[in-house]
Amino acid sequence: MNGARTGARPAQSLQDRVRRDLPAFTEAERRVAHALLGEYPMAGLETVARFARRAETSGPTILRFINRLGFESYADFQDALRTETQARLQGPLSRYDLRGQTSAPAASGGLAVAMRQNIETAARDLAPSLPAIAERLADLDRKVLCIGGRFSWMIAGYLHAYLRELRPNVRLVRDGSASWADDLLDVAPADIVVVFDFRRYQRDVLELAKGAVAQQAEIILVTDIWYSPVAALAQHVVACPVSIPSAFDSGVTGLAVVEIITAAVIDALGPGSKGRIATLEALRKPFNLGP
Amino acid sequence: MNGARTGARPAQSLQDRVRRDLPAFTEAERRVAHALLGEYPMAGLETVARFARRAETSGPTILRFINRLGFESYADFQDALRTETQARLQGPLSRYDLRGQTSAPAASGGLAVAMRQNIETAARDLAPSLPAIAERLADLDRKVLCIGGRFSWMIAGYLHAYLRELRPNVRLVRDGSASWADDLLDVAPADIVVVFDFRRYQRDVLELAKGAVAQQAEIILVTDIWYSPVAALAQHVVACPVSIPSAFDSGVTGLAVVEIITAAVIDALGPGSKGRIATLEALRKPFNLGP
DNA sequence: CTAGCCTTCTATCAAACGTTACAGCGCCAG
DNA sequence: CTGGCGCTGTAACGTTTGATAGAAGGCTAG
Incomplete structure (x- = not known):
């Protein structure tokens, strides 16, 4: 029950964070990480059960993995995955555009x-x-x-x-x-x-x-x-x-x-x-x- | 003459099929199609309820839309979406680099x-x-x-x-x-x-x-x-x-x-x-x- | 050797989900 | 105007889902 991680904003890409934290995970969680990275991002967009089968582990392990990444629920995690991937599909420049949107001239309204x-x-x-x-x-x-x-x-x-x-x-x-x-x-x-x-x-x-x-x-x-x-x-x-x-x-x-x-x-x-x-x-x- | 790569039926991506069938859909189904195409493919990877809200319609309409596309269930549809998108993400066209803007659409010469x-x-x-x-x-x-x-x-x-x-x-x-x-x-x-x-x-x-x-x-x-x-x-x-x-x-x-x-x-x-x-x-x- | 902790699984439950049946509505033909 | 048909949303259903509690296994410290 290590709270305080509620609504954590992914400062960097989720993929990178998983990769970076990999050594800190337990053995079963590492299998989860590998399963996710191996079929990124779609493995994480399946149901918990299928994700677990893919990682040769059980449901609760998936959820603990998700929690450790800072997500309150599996749904939150999937939301983040979807948002990130959608941006990625939109093209490499889109993330720059999103960054600069605050400083961009509002006159042309995007x-x-x-x-x-x-x-x-x-x-x-x-x-x-x-x-x-x-x-x-x-x-x-x-x-x-x-x-x-x-x-x-x-x-x-x-x-x-x-x-x-x-x-x-x-x-x-x-x-x-x-x-x-x-x-x-x-x-x-x-x-x-x-x-x-x-x-x-x-x-x-x-x-x-x-x-x-x-x-x-x-x-x-x-x-x-x-x-x-x-x-x-x-x-x-x-x-x-x-x-x-x-x-x-x-x-x-x-x-x-x-x-x-x-x-x-x-x-x-x-x-x-x-x-x-x-x-x-x-x-x-x-x-x-x-x- | 061989079937040109761009030719008559280019591997019929799901996206193309939706577009092609668009005129045949009913009004509400067309809203669904637009919602999907507008945020493709992630709109379809959400739950039926959220997808419906996005398309300003109801759950059953989503399901009817899915059925008309030839899928027996929403899960089947999502599977197809995931498979297709995963392939697209691994394909040569989206050799993107999250860290930098190294990808260039060489085909159109900048x-x-x-x-x-x-x-x-x-x-x-x-x-x-x-x-x-x-x-x-x-x-x-x-x-x-x-x-x-x-x-x-x-x-x-x-x-x-x-x-x-x-x-x-x-x-x-x-x-x-x-x-x-x-x-x-x-x-x-x-x-x-x-x-x-x-x-x-x-x-x-x-x-x-x-x-x-x-x-x-x-x-x-x-x-x-x-x-x-x-x-x-x-x-x-x-x-x-x-x-x-x-x-x-x-x-x-x-x-x-x-x-x-x-x-x-x-x-x-x-x-x-x-x-x-x-x-x-x-x-x-x-x-x-x-x- | 054993107490305690960490990790992982199985079993269970409530909530959310996809799905279906049905009724209201508008539209066109008669 | 009326009957029928196609389209759509509401409501209810049974299932699956994510989530949790608790037990089993294994490791380390003392």
């Missing part, structure tokens, strides 16, 4: 923090499929069509603007356009349709995607983490977290994805693309003013 | 990192002038005109789309539009012109800004850190770092600034703006699919 986390998550989500996506967009034998919904068509517009500087045969379909049928007509098998669709998902975007599939086009979808229904038709889906502390969802994540994809396309295209950009710049010079 | 730094810097730079900017954009006695250059007009479009949902008398001038003179004609003293101008700065944007000043409009400029020449005419200047390791400058920073400003405008407008958004949503309902 908006910047949320956006940065969204980008981090999206970039990680995108990474595995990036090469395949870039390869297709860099394939000059395929035409590319970019479309978006009420808000997201502006992001589609960005992709269109970037790609147009890099390669021919890129077109943009505006939201609410009456010419969708015409645009679909030009879509050939193996062409790429890049769809941007965030909630609230619009019916016409889905319809156009269906049409494109009927023409045997390949669909790349950039959507929010709640998945547009277009996902069912798409070969590649990029999910963007879009939540920020505001009345609107954030478009920043989608644009970040576009720019990451664009950079990958440049890589895939090789040196030729640089020349194309330079030519374009030269052509536009008369419309610009001073560098 | 693009995400650069974008995040840019946003952070811009948000800090914006903070002092944010109240003044928001106050002006929330002043319904002033009309608002948004304009931008070749790339940046899409960011202007975003601001326009947001503001239009919040207040009347907001217009967007498209890059290269022939109607600039007409647009200028409507500008009255004390009206606000929000100019987005990133290099290469375009002559026509500067011309329009000059015209607006002649009409005694107030100019808010969002530009890159090299300052568009419009800065000389502007009352408020927001400087955005736009450098990323790519052939193009980043538009992400500008969009982030727009969304931070938008959130501040909502605050400045007070509760009335929410009603306006709701009305708009209702009006648009026929064009959307699913709730």
